[in-house]
Amino acid sequence: MAFHIPLIIRGRIIEDRDLEFGGRRGGAAFATADVKKHLAELTLSTPSRLAELHVLSFEEILDYLDQLGTLLDLKKNSFLQEAFEISILTSGLGVDVVRHFYSTIGLSYRREVVREHAENTIGVKYLDGWVERRMASGCIANVRAFGVRSVHVLAGNVPVPSVMGVVRNAITRSDAIFKTPSNDPATAAAIARTMIDMAPDHPITRHLSVAYWKGGDTEIEEALYRPEHIDKIVAWGGAASMAHITKYIQPGIDLVAMDPKLSSSIIGREAFVDEATMREVAGRLAIDIGYLNQQACASARVVYVQTGTESDGVSKANRFGRLLFDAILALPARVSGPASRLPPQLAEELQSLRLMSEDHKIYGGGGEGAIIVSQSSEPVDFAASLTDRVANLVPFSEIDTPIRSVNSYTQTIGIYPDSLKEEIRDRLVFNGAQRLTSLGYMLKAAMAGPHDGIEPVRRMCKWIIDESNDPARVPLPSVA
Numbered sequence: 001m002a003f004h005i006p007l008i009i010r011g012r013i014i015e016d017r018d019l020e021f022g023g024r025r026g027g028a029a030f031a032t033a034d035v036k037k038h039l040a041e042l043t044l045s046t047p048s049r050l051a052e053l054h055v056l057s058f059e060e061i062l063d064y065l066d067q068l069g070t071l072l073d074l075k076k077n078s079f080l081q082e083a084f085e086i087s088i089l090t091s092g093l094g095v096d097v098v099r100h101f102y103s104t105i106g107l108s109y110r111r112e113v114v115r116e117h118a119e120n121t122i123g124v125k126y127l128d129g130w131v132e133r134r135m136a137s138g139c140i141a142n143v144r145a146f147g148v149r150s151v152h153v154l155a156g157n158v159p160v161p162s163v164m165g166v167v168r169n170a171i172t173r174s175d176a177i178f179k180t181p182s183n184d185p186a187t188a189a190a191i192a193r194t195m196i197d198m199a200p201d202h203p204i205t206r207h208l209s210v211a212y213w214k215g216g217d218t219e220i221e222e223a224l225y226r227p228e229h230i231d232k233i234v235a236w237g238g239a240a241s242m243a244h245i246t247k248y249i250q251p252g253i254d255l256v257a258m259d260p261k262l263s264s265s266i267i268g269r270e271a272f273v274d275e276a277t278m279r280e281v282a283g284r285l286a287i288d289i290g291y292l293n294q295q296a297c298a299s300a301r302v303v304y305v306q307t308g309t310e311s312d313g314v315s316k317a318n319r320f321g322r323l324l325f326d327a328i329l330a331l332p333a334r335v336s337g338p339a340s341r342l343p344p345q346l347a348e349e350l351q352s353l354r355l356m357s358e359d360h361k362i363y364g365g366g367g368e369g370a371i372i373v374s375q376s377s378e379p380v381d382f383a384a385s386l387t388d389r390v391a392n393l394v395p396f397s398e399i400d401t402p403i404r405s406v407n408s409y410t411q412t413i414g415i416y417p418d419s420l421k422e423e424i425r426d427r428l429v430f431n432g433a434q435r436l437t438s439l440g441y442m443l444k445a446a447m448a449g450p451h452d453g454i455e456p457v458r459r460m461c462k463w464i465i466d467e468s469n470d471p472a473r474v475p476l477p478s479v480a
Contacts, residue, residue: 003086005185007033008192008210009041010175011200021182021214028089030185035213035220042209043229044149044175052203053147053173058118058128061170062111064204068166069109071194074102079193083186090183092157092295092388094337101159101292105191108163118171120449121457127171130466138473145461147174148231151224153215153245155236155258156184157295165234166191166208172461175207176234177224185212216244227252234258234460256459258452261411261434262384263442265303266402268420272307272316279323281416284440286327288414289391290336290369291443298412298435298442301386302379304402307395309377317395318361321373325363328371328389338367339388346390349382377401399424406431411452414442 007014016033035042044050074080084102088095107113118124122145125131130142152169154161162184169176178188188210195205213220225233225248235245236258249255265288271281288300305320307313328336342350350370353360360380364370369389372380377396386392396402403424406413410432415421416439425436434453435445449455 002029002031003082003186005030005032005086005180005189005212006193007035007038007212008189008196008208009038010209011196011206013193013196014038021185021212028086030086030090030212032185032212035211039220039223042177042211043224044207045229047149050147050149050173050175050207053175053207056173056203058124058171061173061204062114064199064202065109065114065167065170066111068191068195068198069106071198072106072109072191074099074105077190077194079190079197080105083190086186087159087184090156090185092183092339093293094333094339096333096337097293097335100334105159105163108167114167114171117167117457121455122172122461127173138470140468142466142468144464144466145172145458146464147172148460148462149175149229150232150234150460151177151179151230153179153233153235153237153241154181154184154188156181157297158292159184159187160296161236162188162191166195168457168460169208170204172457174460177209177211177230179215180210180212182212182214215241221248225253231462232256232460234456254459256454256456258456260409261297261452262302262409263298263300263412263414264402264405264410265300265414265416265439265442266399266420266424267303267305267416267439268399269306270417270420271305272320278320279327281439282320282323282327284416285324285414286331287335287440288442289324290328290331290389293336293339294369294387294389294391296443298445300391300414300442302383302392302394302405304394304396304405306397306399308397309395313395313397314373314375317393318373321361321363321371321393324391324393325369325371328369336389338369341367342388342390343385346382346385346387349380349385350390353380379405403427403431406433408432411435412437412442414439 002020004017014033017031018034020029020031022029080102088098126145130144133141135141152165180188192208192210199205232254233245234256238260242259271277305317307316350365354362359375361373362370372392374394377394379394380392383392406428412435413428413433414437418438421436
């Protein structure tokens with residue numbers, strides 16, 4: 001029997017079970033309402049209704065989100081409990097990892113966390129009112145960030161987009177339609193249902209909708225993605241999904257894109273001075289690979305190790321590969337665990353290397369994950385497909401080798417030691433890197449600053465300027 005996920009439109013729960021869809025990765029099926037029947041209600045036909053959000057003070061928004069966070073308790077919240085049962089069947093994360101994530105959702109809504117997020121990504125004063133700027137010309141420019149009507153096309157590799165999407169929609173005082181993904185169809189709905197239980201008539205509750213439709217359904221998307229209905233599309237997703245969405249971008253619709261990315265690591269020669277240091281660094285790298293089962297864009301996949309490429313250097317890389325694999329297996333179950341099964345294509349690639357390649361050494365190779373150690377300075381040609389705790393170590397001698405590997409698809413680079421990060425960070429950025437971090441912290445994002453080389457939360461607002469000029473101080477433009 002299929003699970004049921006309701007359609008939620010601005011505080012109203014629609015329990016219809018018109019259509020049934022299958023979860024990704026062979027997961028459970030779920031039934032939901034046919035969005036096509038509700039398109040007229042789904043769009044915010046009267047943009048001026050956003051005014052009810054803008055009369056809220058930032059402190060009132062903090063009150064709302066902080067209270068919501070206390071209610072998002074997996075032990076007590078039946079909506080989260082039901083979503084958890086669905087997620088363990090549809091996601092690429094293990095049961096213990098999903099349970100850990102659902103048990104910590106409420107922390108993202110704590111007052112101090114939200115305040116920091118809003119201050120660092122936008123600036124609370126711009127959210128709460130007009131900010132005066134006196135220009136050198138004598139003009140007084142007043143600037144304010146306003147909320148918009150948006151569609152959030154959520155990714156489901158991890159539940160972060162759903163959780164943070166609620167926060168960002170609230171602090172920007174926007175109206176959002178969440179399009180949920182098939183590998184996480186339930187998280188956003190569970191949060192929205194909690195909001196309705198808590199405060200059904202609150203403006204923040206009344207400006208969030210959560211819906212599932214199959215990506216690429218042109219009947220829905222052509223009706224929805226129109227300037228009279230929305231102002232922005234906030235999209236997370238793979239290459240095919242992003243290419244599809246760009247078809248709808250036109251004057252009046254702005255795309256805030258979190259494109260598909262890959263992340264890597266660079267480990268300098270300092271890591272290999274002795275066995276104790278190698279073990280410490282292997283433990284830190286294991287977190288960057290194994291945390292959340294390598295499902296996040298920020299997870300390390302290809303790791304460049306400065307052991308050198310001569311025989312003794314390659315031997316050192318192989319020894320490090322063994323230590324790394326053991327460290328991954330030792331990660332606690334709440335943050336990492338064996339995959340139920342590797343993607344078939346990746347499993348075939350590993351088997352092929354094991355049987356036919358003398359240029360690679362492999363530790364592991366089943367559902368527990370694998371470390372592939374290249375015996376030269378070349379990564380495997382299927383590096384973009386590495387997942388489920390499968391990573392590739394690539395030995396190198398000169399620092400130019402890993403720097404040249406960076407391109408516009410590179411998101412996060414974990415680097416050891418920090419002194420090396422400071423030495424090469426500008427060169428990495430010029431090649432395309434978007435986030436640099438200490439080794440072991442690739443999955444511990446600040447979530448209060450740039451993302452994918454842009455400032456997405458600022459982009460989620462409409463920035464308005466009101467200019468005042470006194471002719472006694474600012475001469476009128478010459479019309480002579």
